[in-house]
Structure formats: structure tokens, C-alpha cells
Amino acid sequence: MAATTGATSSAPSQSATVAAESTESIADIFASMSYGPAPEADNVVQAWLEDKKRAFGHFIDGKYHQPAGRKVYEVKNPANGKVLCTTMRGESEDVELAVKAARKAHTTWSKLAPHVRARHIYSIARHVQKHARLFSVLESMDNGKTFRETRDADIPIVVRHFYHYAGWAQLSDTEMSNWKSIGVIGGIVPWNFPLMLLTWKLAPALAMGNTVVLKPASYTSLSAILLAEVCAEAGLPPGVFNVVTGSGAFGSMLAAHPDVDKVAFTGSTLVGQKLRKLTAGTGKKISLELGGKSxxxxxxxxxxxxxxxxxxxxxxxxxxxxxxxxxxxxxxxxxxxxxxxxxxxxxxxxxxxxxxxxxxxMGAIVDxxxxxxxxxxxxxxxxxxxxxxxxxxxxxxxxxxxxxxxxxxxxxxxxxxxxxxxxxxxxxxxxxxxxxxxxxxxxxxxxxxxxxxxxxxxxxxxxxxxxxxxxxxxxxxxxxxxxxxxxGYKESGFGRDGGKEGLYEYAIPRWEERPRPANEDIDYSKFGATLQGRPTYADNLLPVLEGGSAAGVPAIDHTYKFYYGGAQKRPDATYVRAIKTSEGKAMAHVGEGNRKDVRNAVEVAHKAAPGWGKRAAYNRAQIMYYLAENIELRRQEFADRLSLQTGRTADSCLNEVSLSIQRLFYWAAYADKYGGTVQETTLYGATVKIHEPVGVIGILCPDEYPLLGFVSLLAPAIVRANCVVIVPSEIHPLSALDLYQVFETSDIPGGVVNILTGSKDHLAKYLVEHQDIQSVWYFGSEAGSKYVEYVSAENVKRTWVNYGLSRKWEDPEQGEGEEFLYQVTQVKNIWIPMETSLPIDNNTVGHFSCRFCFVLY
Amino acid sequence: MSERNTGVNWNESWIKDVKVNLSAVKARADTLGTRRCVKKKWQAAWLLKAAACIDLTTLAGDDTVVNVQRLCYKAKNPIRADLVEALGVKQLGITCGAVCVYPSRVGEVKQSLKECGGSAIPIASGIYEEVQQMREACGEAHMKTILATGECGTMANVYKASMVCMMAGADFIKTSTGKEGVNAILPVGLVMVRAIREYYKRTGYKVGFKPAGGIRSAKEACVWLSMMKEELGDEWLTPKLFRLGASSLLLDVERQLYHYVYGRYAATHEFAMS
The missing domain is CATH 3.40.309.10 (Aldehyde Dehydrogenase; Chain A, domain 2)
Incomplete structure (x- = not known):
């Protein structure tokens, strides 16, 4: 049969139907050499649906749960429109029940020995493998995608994922020793790879000791339900993996449930943005894998x-x-x-x-x-x-x-x-x-x-x-x-599914508890409003601060400017704010930044970013050492300044200076030790994981530890080739500002470090609203944290906030380490197949399709 | 149908900057067999086509008239008569594509086959001029050039060798003798048929393709057929433009057809040996 070619703008011409073809004799086909139908049998799927009376409920706490009186969805095979069964439209009490089961299961599941969790996940892999054909046929019928793809891609990738993460479960104590499970994960996944994408959430979540409540897409819930059943068959304890079905609004109920500690979402950017807003200020973690135009x-x-x-x-x-x-x-x-x-x-x-x-x-479109x-x-x-x-x-x-x-x-x-x-x-x-x-x-x-x-x-x-x-x-x-x-990068989301990088999405630092802020409503339209400073004549300390001159001779006024683009810059609005000593006396003036200052600083940061990224890591480390050296030289001066601002003892302040120097050394060390790794995928070639910089990061520093807090946030960001617009402590910014002279004399290119001062929340507002900032870190109030998370949804930027909680910056466990590395990098995986020589060595493993040759049983 | 390939003047630009990415070629070759398959009567028809494209070959030192004659008779009657009858294809008169023997045995073949099928002369490939001279020497006989792709080193070389042979006037390009250590494999076949497609596009001449060696199962034969169909189109699905250099394949084809007709798996001894 000759191929039919559709002309421009025309629908494809339709070939003879299967029914017509079937009258062809063998001799006819010998001449035409057409393909006939080659259908995969669906009898086992049909029998499974019959077993369940073609009406599915949720799968909660190890068993089917079919509450009465629920509305249902009719599930159709998109390829032929035939109704397969119904699934349930869940309601809030179903979420309640499922989260409760998961919460209960978490208390034991998270405490199991890593080896025991590994055995469980391994068992899931084996059982999915044993039912691979059933899963493949079901997924094809439910979604409309070709059986060839479910057989050769979706299901083998699912199996491979469970095996891979069984390994991470086994190694979680050694490879993730500073991390622990978060708690209950609310997973929301789309209809395009129903089983595969849920597995990308489930496997790492279970490996780290979390339990999961999953809501599949309403078009395609069947493989998730079958997986829950197969997990139960495989001996997974009840409540560890629960499936609830329902609408998008039902998914939001799950995401909003106070006892869900993390939302893992794959789907459209629009829904991702909604979920980001919904969970803003709750202390929940979130990862979003969204759309693309690749x-x-x-x-x-x-x-x-x-x-x-x-x-x-x-x-x-x-x-x-x-x-x-x-x-x-x-x-x-x-x-x-x-x-x-x-x-x-x-x-x-x-x-x-x-x-x-x-x-x-190609098969059918889902709906x-x-x-x-x-x-x-x-x-x-x-x-x-x-x-x-x-x-x-x-x-x-x-x-x-x-x-x-x-x-x-x-x-x-x-x-x-x-x-x-x-x-x-x-x-x-x-x-x-x-x-x-x-x-x-x-x-x-x-x-x-x-x-x-x-x-x-x-x-x-x-x-x-x-x-x-x-x-x-x-x-x-x-x-x-x-x-x-x-x-993804940009509006394709943040967080990774797969690899070791995927584990961080389902873990929190060991020292930390999931924050549970009060999450009070805030007026988003009014947040961050500020009124610029007026003269502070009554409390002025300025004339005598740096004096040392003879009595009666005023000190030379020292007013700090901003530092961006490699030079000191006046505030756009030329307002200043007074910085006070611990006793409430004004000791210096700093600029009061506004949205135009943010705009200018972000602009120069982007100009610097490409060149900074190309600098050798060695060079970035040298700049850290130079900063450390200069602080060391002025150790006493920095300590005195800290003491005057905070009222802390001289010893305490000297200690902060020492710790800051140590931290600079720590991050200088990491300048050339976190570039990435070679991933051991099934590809014959190199799959290279690169820890790329996030881009331009807006940083709002904490008020505790004015110097150490600033250094602890600045240093990891810039050693890993990010550029920053950084706002030092609102009340004690002087120690950070004292550093700009050091930046000026260092090799650091203009635009890499940009310092603005003023109202933290005012600047946070404009930083997080800026569409060309890739991440915002906010260490301030509960309300500010909520604001940053909420507004970040607009262009899906990454955020790191403290929900009003302080951390012990002096403690290395909290003030440095992997959590910081996670925040200053984003993972890019580059897949480079290789092979040029003939004859071909058939033992080399190439692309995923049909190269997954697992031996069953 | 276009006429026979007369070759074209040497044109270096046709083989300059040839890019073939082996990993990607393998990825495509891997899915040829998973993206297409034929079942039931389509499978039967395709297997008959495979039989019609088989070149039964013996190139052994101990060949005598006895085994050559046996091969010839098998080539004329590749499928058991009852199967041909049951499949309703008697009128097609399906025979194998050809019998390939050493030149010294050609006389015996001629004697065995009333009409001579063995008009193709395989030539081990060389450079353009050499192949061109051979083409002249072949006269009316069709010329198959064997690339010994196992020795080509890279896929780009396989492509270039294919193109050089076609430019020099080859009627068929063939992967290998079938008697070497390296057999016909799909990735190599894919590169060769892509070269054929390019040559056809440039000249309008359709050059035939023959994979040889290692193709033993009926299923593999169908994958090779579908590669021809997908990459070159239905016109290449005839013995004029496609041959399978595979002797043991015929037995498996016959067995599969037996299963199609009778629904039972046959024993080897139920088929006439070749």
C-alpha cells in the first residue's frame, strides 16, 4: 500500500479500515505487503476490571475503600471510546482518612532499618515486574498511548526506578546521613505517564522513610490503583502507600491538609503555580515538575x-x-x-x-x-x-x-x-x-x-x-x-525526580523539624510597604562615633551607600535610614533601597553572571580566601562594630568574626569540589550531572549574627557561580557593608555581589516580584516567608525561607553543609551516547527502548 | 520502474562529510522490530515474500553436484506443496530469489534449473574504478557488490562504500558474504538502505539491497522486510530489489507457515532439506 501524503493544511487521508483489509487474501497481501492488525490481548485487564466489578474506590491503609454515596468518573479507553469502569470522586473525609493512615504508618515505616525498607522496595520492583504485561496493557487502555511504549518504556522505567531506590533505601544511613524523612508526602501526578511519574515520586519518598498519599489524574487512575494492590501483594505495610482518586479540587484538599508535609507535583505550570500559592507559608516542602517547550x-x-x-x-x-x-x-x-x-x-x-x-x-490522545x-x-x-x-x-x-x-x-x-x-x-x-x-x-x-x-x-x-x-x-x-x-529550570519548575538529587526532595536536615508556622492571612497588596526615614536628631551618636579626634571636633560623617555593579551607588530615592546601637543611638546612616535599586542591581547581576560562571573554580576560591584574609586583618574592628550594634560581649563578637573566617574557608574549599558526577544510567556513554548555578539569587539575611549570617549565605552562592543581590540584616547591616571595600579591591567582577540596604520586607517584595531572579532566600518573619513563597509562584522561582524561625548559624550542622549546596545549585544532566566502531559490541547498552531486558523470577 | 543503475561519474562530494551517528542508528534499529510486526495472514504473506527473496547459497569447499542439485530443487520449491495449496498462493509460483554457488558450479545449476535464476554475479567491493570495470565485465548480468561491512570500521565508511559502489554501477549492495565472522545486522543494513535512498534521490536509480549471514528466524526476516518498507518504500519489497542471503532461514519460514496452516508446531524432518 502506497503511503498517503497529506498536502499542506489538509487532514491526513484515511487508509482502508481494518475491516476492509481483512477481506484481502494472502496472495493480495503478498502483492501489497500491507501491515495487518496486530493487537495485544486485553483479556487479563478485562478480567481484573471484572474482579473489581468495574467500580473502583480508593486504596487506603492496605485495602480498597469504597465509601457509599460518592459520585464517580466514567473511565474510557480513548482509542475506542469504550467505557472500562468507574473511579471515585473523593471528598474531604477520604483525604482525612488517607492522610491519617499515612501519618500512622510513618511512625513505624520511618524507623525501619534501611535494609528493611530496601527489601520492601525491592519486593515492589519484583512484583511490578511480574505483572509487567498487565500494567502495560492497562496503562495503554486507560491512557490511549501505544502498548509498545508502555511495554518498552513506561513499565521498564518504573521497575528500574524501584530497583534503583531500593538501593538508596539501603544506603540512606550512609549516603544521606545528615537527612531524615519529612513525613507524609502528598503526590499529585498527571495523565501522560500515569504510573511512571507516580513512581518517580513514590520510590524516592519511600526510600527516605516517608509515607505517601497519591492522587492520580482523574482520566488515568487505574494503574495507580493496581500498583497499590500490587504493593499490598508485595507485603508493603498498610498506610505506607495510599491512593485516593478525585478532581483537581480534591487534589488541592490533599495538598492543603495540615498533616501533609510535602507536596510533590508533576503537571501543568498553571496548576503548579496554584499549589505553590496554596502551600505558601505552611512550612511544607514542595517540588514542581511542570511544562516545557524543549x-x-x-x-x-x-x-x-x-x-x-x-x-x-x-x-x-x-x-x-x-x-x-x-x-x-x-x-x-x-x-x-x-x-x-x-x-x-x-x-x-x-x-x-x-x-x-x-x-x-502513535496512539490516541487522552481525551x-x-x-x-x-x-x-x-x-x-x-x-x-x-x-x-x-x-x-x-x-x-x-x-x-x-x-x-x-x-x-x-x-x-x-x-x-x-x-x-x-x-x-x-x-x-x-x-x-x-x-x-x-x-x-x-x-x-x-x-x-x-x-x-x-x-x-x-x-x-x-x-x-x-x-x-x-x-x-x-x-x-x-x-x-x-x-x-x-x-526543570525557569517555569518548568524545581526539584528533581530521579538520581541522588531526587532524594533531597523527600528529606529534611536531621536537626530540623518540619516548621509549622501559624500561617496567618496576610494582605498581599500591602505587604512590604515602607515609609522612609526622617532625621533622628534626638538619638544621634554620629559625631562622636569614629571620632578619636579632639573633643569638640566632629567626626567625618560616614554614610554607607549601596554596592552594586562593582561600585558604591546612591539610593535611587536618596532616602537614608539610621542604624542604631544596641542602646538605641543612631550610629550611621545607610541607604533605603526601593524597587528601582532592586531593578538596577538585578540588571548588573545578570550582566556579570555568564562571565562569573566561566571563571575557573580555583579563581572563585581565591576570592573567598582574599575576603577571609581581609576580615582577619581587621578582626578587632569587625568585632567592635558587631558589639556596638548588637550589644553582645567582645568575646562573643570576636567568635562571630572567627567563625565567619572559618566559613569562608569552608566555602572556598567547596568552590572546586561540587561540580557534579557521572551518573550510572543504562546509557552506553556518559550521563554527566552538572551542578549548575541557579542564576541570580536574592538574599534577605537574618538579623541574628549580622556578619556570620551574611557570610554563610553569600559565600556558598558565589563560590558556586551564582550572582547575588543581598540585603544584610535590616537592623545591623554595617558589618556587611564594611566588606564592600574588600569586594572593591578584590578580583571579584562587578555585579557578582550586590548589596542593598533598607527595609527587609520592602526589598523582599521587589526581589521576589522580579521576574528575572531565579531564587529568593528570606530569613525574617513568618509573614514575610509566606509572602515570598506565595509571590514566587508567579514565575515559579525557587525559594528558601525560615518561617520566622532562627537557626544556629554558629553550628556547622545548621550554618553550612549539603542543604546550602542544594540551594545554590540546580542539576543539569547531559546525556552523551558514545560508540563509533564496527563491528558492534552487542553487550553495550544503548537507549531505553527494548534495552531493558530484565530476567523475570 | 526506473531502469537499471548505470552508475554515475565519480563525484567526491557525495561521500564527503558523511555523518553517521552509531548510537542513534542503533536506537532506530532497535525499534524497527518493536514498532512493526505482522500477525496471522499478514504474517503468512510476509513470510512467503521472505521466501521469495531468499538467495539459497552454498559456498563450501566440499560442494558437489549432489548438494548443489538439492539446493536448486529446493529453491524452485521452497514451500511444501500442501502449505502452498492451503495458503491459496499456488498461482504466485513462489520460488527463492536465486541460488548462489561458486562459478565452477554454475553449469550444474543451469542444468538443474531449466530457467536460469543465477544471473547475479557477486563482486567483492573495491574502489570506484575497479567496481566500474567489473560492472562493464558483467555486461547484462547484474552485479552485486559485497561491502564486507564487518571490516569497514565505522558506519560512515559503510555509507561511503555503499555510495561508491552505487556510483560505479552496482545493481545490488550486499552487507557481507554471509560466510564471515560478522553477519548482517540491522544497524549496518539501516545505514546501507539510507545510502540507497540518497542515491535514488540523486539519480533516480533504484539499487537493490541484500543482507547476508546470520538471519535465521522468520521473525528477523520480517523485521528486515519492514525496514525496507519503512526506509525505502513498498517498491523495494520484491526480489528485484531485495534479497536475503540466508540459507537456514527458509526452514524456519516453512515451519511458521506450517503453524499458520495447521495450528501445530512441525518437526524439522517434516520439511525437505536443502
Whole structure:
């Protein structure tokens, strides 16, 4: 059968239906060489559904829980519209019950010996493996994705994840010795990889000793329920893993439950933002794995034929309903036409059809509403005059399907180029140089993934580093493995699923208890309002402070300015605030920063960031030592100043200065010892984890320990190549300001360290509202912490807040260590397959598909 | 149908800057067999096609008229008559693609087969001029060039060797003799058919492809067929443009067809040996 080619802007022509084909004789087929249907049997799934009377409840505390009187969802197979069963629409008391069970189970589960937890997780892996076929068929029927993918990707990755994290459970005492479980995890996962993404939450959560209440997507709850049943079969104690089903609002109830200690979410950026706001100020941890618009960059030095197949994996894997889908194709202009021709040719033998049919490249879209949304995007491109190419060798006449789509003649201003379509739709843009390719790749609010196609290794690595995203594949796309974390930059979220980096999302430092702030309502519109200072003539100490001159001769006035862009700068509004001694006498004036000062400081910080990142780690360490050396030289002066501000004893203040010097040495040491590791994934090649800087960090320092607190936050940020806009203690800022003279004389490039003073909350407001700050750290009040977390949702920036609690900065356990390293870095994993020589060694393990050859039993 | 490949003038630019990424090629080759499969009567039809594309080969030092003759008769009647009858394909007159023997045995083959199928002459590949001279020497006979891909070192070399042979006028390019240590493998086949596709695009000549060695199961044969279908299109699914150099494969094909017809697994001895 000749491939049918859809012309521009036309729907794909439909091939003969299966029923018509079945009248063909063998002789006819010998001539046509067509593919017939090759369906995977669904009888075991049907029997399982029958066992449950096709009506599912929640799975709580080790058993099905089916409260009466609940509304239900009708679950349909998207490929044929047939109703499979119903699932329950949970209500608040169901959340209550599940969280209670999880809370109870946590008391014992978290205290089990690591080896015992490892055995449990290992047992889950084995049991999922034993039921792999059932899971694969069920997932395909529930979601509409092809059985080939559930069999070769989803389920093997699930199994691999449980094995990998069984290992982390075993090693949790040694490898995570400074960390402990958080408590009850509320997991909320989407419908595109229902079982796989829940496993990415469940496995590390269990490994660290947490218990889980999971809410799957309402379209696709069945594999989660089956997993809960299989976990019970595998001997997992009741309450450790609970599944509750329901609507999005029901998910919010789970996230908001006071006894849920952490929310782990994968899904849309919009919902992620809602959850961030919902949990703001509660003391809960949160990790968000959100949307993407990931670039697929083809250079003229690439193997174009292989890159065409790469595109197939990138955008037509799982109907393009993949957060890391390579949906933005960037092709060097010298090979653009050739590549687009090849891609179009490839689509003529692309097969779309029944999810259980083993001859299909692509299955059904999860739901009609999703299909309509995809179509709306494509129509918008047509309306703009873009060229829409849709073709496939076969396309079903019924069911919820959408053809593979290639859109050309579009530019960066188009909606289809900017937004995540979450369907099988690819947009293609040409580029001229590598620099332009990187700019186009980063011209998005997302930063989840990307791929680079070239045989030039130097080019591949540099582009991989320059793309701001959490996973970069070289000459491949959509490779996943438990040993490498997956997660985003920018509005693609924060936190990682997978690898050791994934464990930190389910752990808190051993010394810490989950904060439970009062979480009082605040008026977001009024927060951070400030009134600038007026003269303080009554309490003035200024004339005599630094005197030493003869009586009656005033000291020379010393008014501190801001320090940003490598120079001292006056406040925009030229207001000052008086800084007082412990006795309430004004001892100096500092600038009162406002939003324009924040704007200026952030601007220079971004200018400095690329160059600072390229500086050798050795050089960054040297600058730390230089700071330490200068504080050492002025030890007494710093101590006196601290004492005057805080009223603490001379000894205590000298100790703070000593500790600050020690801390600088500590972070200087880490300048060249936390670059990353090679991950042991299933890829034959190198999967390199890089601890990249977060970017520009806004830091609001605590009032306790004016010098040590400042140094403890500043040093880790800048040694790991971030640039900072840092606000020292609001009441005792002078010790930090005294350092700007040291910065000025050091090698530190202007713009790396930027110091503003004034009202903490006022500056916090403008820092967290700034769209081009990547993380905000706030050490202040409960209300301020809540504000920062709430407002950060706007562009999904990372935050680190103290909920009004102080920490012992002098104690190394609390004032330095892994928690700080976690906050100053973000993980990028670069996947670099290798292999050039023939004959091929068949023992090398390549890509995930069909290379997961687990031996059963 | 386009005419036979006459070759083209030497053009270095066609083999300059060839980029082949082995890992990515392997990734694609790995999924060829998982993205497509054929079942039931489609499988039967595809297996018959495989049989029609098989070159039965014997290139052994102890070949005599006895085994060569046996091979010829098997090539003419590759599938048991009752199976052919039951499958309803008698009218297709399916035979194997060819019988390949040493030149000294060609006479015996001619005697055994009333109509001569063995008009293809395999040539071990060399550089352009050499192949071109051989092409001239072949005259009307079709020329297959064997790339000995196991010795090529890299996939880029496999691609270049394929392109050079086609430029010099090869009618078929073949992975290997089938008697070497390194057998036909899908990644190599994929690179070769991509070269064929590129050559076709540039010249309009359709060049045939023959993987040889190591293809033993009916299932593998279907994967090779589907690779041809996917990468080159249906026109290549004929013995004119696709041959399988695999002698033991025929037995498995016959057994699978037996199972299709009778629903039982056959014993080896139930099929005429070749």
C-alpha cells in the first residue's frame, strides 16, 4: 500500500479500515505487503476490571475503600471510546482518612532499618515486574498511548526506578546521613505517564522513610490503583502507600491538609503555580515538575537521517504529551530544506491507530478536550498563514486521535512557538549560527529539556551547557533513567525526580523539624510597604562615633551607600535610614533601597553572571580566601562594630568574626569540589550531572549574627557561580557593608555581589516580584516567608525561607553543609551516547527502548 | 520502474562529510522490530515474500553436484506443496530469489534449473574504478557488490562504500558474504538502505539491497522486510530489489507457515532439506 501524503493544511487521508483489509487474501497481501492488525490481548485487564466489578474506590491503609454515596468518573479507553469502569470522586473525609493512615504508618515505616525498607522496595520492583504485561496493557487502555511504549518504556522505567531506590533505601544511613524523612508526602501526578511519574515520586519518598498519599489524574487512575494492590501483594505495610482518586479540587484538599508535609507535583505550570500559592507559608516542602517547550537543535554537522528518527522520539513519543517533548525544532539554515523534506517523507509511513495494535507509532490522545485544545493551537498557526503539514500512512476513522503535525513558516512571535501544545505538534525554525540557536532555544519561559544533534563534540557540549534546562541529550531525545534526575529550570519548575538529587526532595536536615508556622492571612497588596526615614536628631551618636579626634571636633560623617555593579551607588530615592546601637543611638546612616535599586542591581547581576560562571573554580576560591584574609586583618574592628550594634560581649563578637573566617574557608574549599558526577544510567556513554548555578539569587539575611549570617549565605552562592543581590540584616547591616571595600579591591567582577540596604520586607517584595531572579532566600518573619513563597509562584522561582524561625548559624550542622549546596545549585544532566566502531559490541547498552531486558523470577 | 543503475561519474562530494551517528542508528534499529510486526495472514504473506527473496547459497569447499542439485530443487520449491495449496498462493509460483554457488558450479545449476535464476554475479567491493570495470565485465548480468561491512570500521565508511559502489554501477549492495565472522545486522543494513535512498534521490536509480549471514528466524526476516518498507518504500519489497542471503532461514519460514496452516508446531524432518 502506497503511503498517503497529506498536502499542506489538509487532514491526513484515511487508509482502508481494518475491516476492509481483512477481506484481502494472502496472495493480495503478498502483492501489497500491507501491515495487518496486530493487537495485544486485553483479556487479563478485562478480567481484573471484572474482579473489581468495574467500580473502583480508593486504596487506603492496605485495602480498597469504597465509601457509599460518592459520585464517580466514567473511565474510557480513548482509542475506542469504550467505557472500562468507574473511579471515585473523593471528598474531604477520604483525604482525612488517607492522610491519617499515612501519618500512622510513618511512625513505624520511618524507623525501619534501611535494609528493611530496601527489601520492601525491592519486593515492589519484583512484583511490578511480574505483572509487567498487565500494567502495560492497562496503562495503554486507560491512557490511549501505544502498548509498545508502555511495554518498552513506561513499565521498564518504573521497575528500574524501584530497583534503583531500593538501593538508596539501603544506603540512606550512609549516603544521606545528615537527612531524615519529612513525613507524609502528598503526590499529585498527571495523565501522560500515569504510573511512571507516580513512581518517580513514590520510590524516592519511600526510600527516605516517608509515607505517601497519591492522587492520580482523574482520566488515568487505574494503574495507580493496581500498583497499590500490587504493593499490598508485595507485603508493603498498610498506610505506607495510599491512593485516593478525585478532581483537581480534591487534589488541592490533599495538598492543603495540615498533616501533609510535602507536596510533590508533576503537571501543568498553571496548576503548579496554584499549589505553590496554596502551600505558601505552611512550612511544607514542595517540588514542581511542570511544562516545557524543549528545543531540538540540528546542526549541519549532524547525522540528518538519525536526527529525523530523533524527532520522531522527541515529539511523537506518547502523542507529544510529554513535558520534555522536543516540540521546537531548530535547524541550521544550510540543511533546513533538506531536513524538512526528510521529515515530511518520514511522516508518510508514520502509523497512527489503536493503542493496543503493535504496528503503531502513535496512539490516541487522552481525551477529547485535549484533542480540541491541540487543534485550536494548530488552527491558530493556520490563521497566521503558517504551513501545516499533516500526513500519516494510516489514521483511524473513530477514536480520539490527532495526526502528527509539522508546522513551518512560523517565527518566535507565534503562539505555537511560544506555548506548550502538549500534543503531536512540532514547530520548525531555521537558525544561522550556534549562538543564534542557543538564543532561540532559551527564548522561552520554560527550561525542562533539550537536545543537540551534531557530530562535533565541542559544539555539542558547549550548546548543552548554554541551554538553560535540566536535561540535555546529545544525538538523542527523551532518554530517562532512574539514576539521573529529571526536572526543570525557569517555569518548568524545581526539584528533581530521579538520581541522588531526587532524594533531597523527600528529606529534611536531621536537626530540623518540619516548621509549622501559624500561617496567618496576610494582605498581599500591602505587604512590604515602607515609609522612609526622617532625621533622628534626638538619638544621634554620629559625631562622636569614629571620632578619636579632639573633643569638640566632629567626626567625618560616614554614610554607607549601596554596592552594586562593582561600585558604591546612591539610593535611587536618596532616602537614608539610621542604624542604631544596641542602646538605641543612631550610629550611621545607610541607604533605603526601593524597587528601582532592586531593578538596577538585578540588571548588573545578570550582566556579570555568564562571565562569573566561566571563571575557573580555583579563581572563585581565591576570592573567598582574599575576603577571609581581609576580615582577619581587621578582626578587632569587625568585632567592635558587631558589639556596638548588637550589644553582645567582645568575646562573643570576636567568635562571630572567627567563625565567619572559618566559613569562608569552608566555602572556598567547596568552590572546586561540587561540580557534579557521572551518573550510572543504562546509557552506553556518559550521563554527566552538572551542578549548575541557579542564576541570580536574592538574599534577605537574618538579623541574628549580622556578619556570620551574611557570610554563610553569600559565600556558598558565589563560590558556586551564582550572582547575588543581598540585603544584610535590616537592623545591623554595617558589618556587611564594611566588606564592600574588600569586594572593591578584590578580583571579584562587578555585579557578582550586590548589596542593598533598607527595609527587609520592602526589598523582599521587589526581589521576589522580579521576574528575572531565579531564587529568593528570606530569613525574617513568618509573614514575610509566606509572602515570598506565595509571590514566587508567579514565575515559579525557587525559594528558601525560615518561617520566622532562627537557626544556629554558629553550628556547622545548621550554618553550612549539603542543604546550602542544594540551594545554590540546580542539576543539569547531559546525556552523551558514545560508540563509533564496527563491528558492534552487542553487550553495550544503548537507549531505553527494548534495552531493558530484565530476567523475570 | 526506473531502469537499471548505470552508475554515475565519480563525484567526491557525495561521500564527503558523511555523518553517521552509531548510537542513534542503533536506537532506530532497535525499534524497527518493536514498532512493526505482522500477525496471522499478514504474517503468512510476509513470510512467503521472505521466501521469495531468499538467495539459497552454498559456498563450501566440499560442494558437489549432489548438494548443489538439492539446493536448486529446493529453491524452485521452497514451500511444501500442501502449505502452498492451503495458503491459496499456488498461482504466485513462489520460488527463492536465486541460488548462489561458486562459478565452477554454475553449469550444474543451469542444468538443474531449466530457467536460469543465477544471473547475479557477486563482486567483492573495491574502489570506484575497479567496481566500474567489473560492472562493464558483467555486461547484462547484474552485479552485486559485497561491502564486507564487518571490516569497514565505522558506519560512515559503510555509507561511503555503499555510495561508491552505487556510483560505479552496482545493481545490488550486499552487507557481507554471509560466510564471515560478522553477519548482517540491522544497524549496518539501516545505514546501507539510507545510502540507497540518497542515491535514488540523486539519480533516480533504484539499487537493490541484500543482507547476508546470520538471519535465521522468520521473525528477523520480517523485521528486515519492514525496514525496507519503512526506509525505502513498498517498491523495494520484491526480489528485484531485495534479497536475503540466508540459507537456514527458509526452514524456519516453512515451519511458521506450517503453524499458520495447521495450528501445530512441525518437526524439522517434516520439511525437505536443502
Amino acid at each position: 528545543p531540538f537543535i540540528v546542526f549541519d554537522s549532524a547525522d540528518l537521517d538519525s536526527a529525523v528518527e530523533g524527532v520522531v522520539n522527541a515529539i511523537w513519543f506518547n502523542q507529544g504529551q510529554v513535558c520534555s517533548a522536543g516540540s521546537k525544532l531548530l535547524v541550521q539554515e544550510t540543511v533546513y530544506d533538506k531536513f524538512i523534506d526528510k521529515l515530511k517523507e518520514r511522516l508518510t509511513h508514520f502509523r497512527v491507530g489503536s493503542s493496543l495494535d503493535k504496528t503503531m507509532d 477529547e478536550s485535549q484533542r480540541a485544545s491541540v487543534e485550536e493551537f494548530v488552527q491558530s498557526a493556520r490563521d497566521e498563514g503558517a504551513e501545516v503539514y499533516q500526513a500519516s500512512a494510516c489514521f483511524p476513522s473513530a477514536g480520539c486521535f490527532y495526526p502528527p503535525t509539522l508546522i513551518t513558516k512560523v517565527q518566535t512571535v507565534s503562539k505555537v512557538v511560544q506555548e506548550e501544545i502538549f500534543g503531536p505538534v512540532l514547530v520548525a525554525l531555521p537558525f544561522r549560527t550556534a549562538k543564534e540557536a542557543v538564543s532561540l532555544a532559551n527564548n522561552t519561559r520554560y527550561g525542562l529539556a533539550g537536545s543537540v544533534w551534531t557530530e562535533n563534540v565541542s559544539l555539542a557540549l558547549e550548546v548543552a551547557l548554554l541551554i538553560k534546562a535540566g536535561a540535555i541529550w546529545v544525538n538523542a531525545h527523551n532518554l530517562f533513567d532512574a539514576a539521573a534526575g529529571f526536572g
